[in-house]
Amino acid sequence: MANEKNDDNPSLKAPELYETLREKGYSKSKSAAISNAQANPDMHPSEAGGKAPPYEEWTKDELYERAQELDIAGRSDMNKEELIAALRNN
Template sequence: MSRDHGPSIKDDETYEALREDGASRQKAAAIANAQANPDMHPSKTGGAHPPYEEWTKDDLLTRARELDVKGRSKMTKGALIKALRA
């Protein structure tokens, strides 16, 4: 049985599952609330970009620059992918 997380969390069960998987409170709440809202379809809107493995190194560097990843200019493609996922 899932715990009641108050009125700000619309789907307690999904929230708890995401938290157990390591999602932050904010991310878990956003996903749980989006899935509970019939007007939103998070599973349909996600995954619009190909996986990082299919990106060029230049594209990965651009994204790392947007996210202000430290040491990005010296990273290999694999290191960039790992840093972007972290």
Template structure:
């Protein structure tokens, strides 16, 4: 049985599985807190098709440092390196 990580983690079992696989705490939490993350996999268009605003919002969700000063290409690179 998964440990209860409190209200900050929606899916404790998924969070622990991701952490066991070596994922960072912040990345595992972001995935475990996404509604139906498993069913959404691969359904998003590539980042190049996103607007800069959409990329910025995603960078905000993942707490990417320096995102407010980044260009669209820099946001894409930062988002990909955070995964």
């Protein structure tokens, strides 16, 4: 995946980790989310598990915002259930 170098993408906080994750087969959005979370000293991805409420308790606007963060295609046309499914499959 060397042709997908992200040196020009300022939103990536840890481009080397991003590239490693992409080479392992992770999606672009998941690779970016993981690499940015690990590069942020205020976030502790390994400690956060299980603390967020299930998607069913989120509002549609909250689900949409999360889908937007993950760059999920077609999110503007999705209802709440479709957003939940898309977020879980990302």
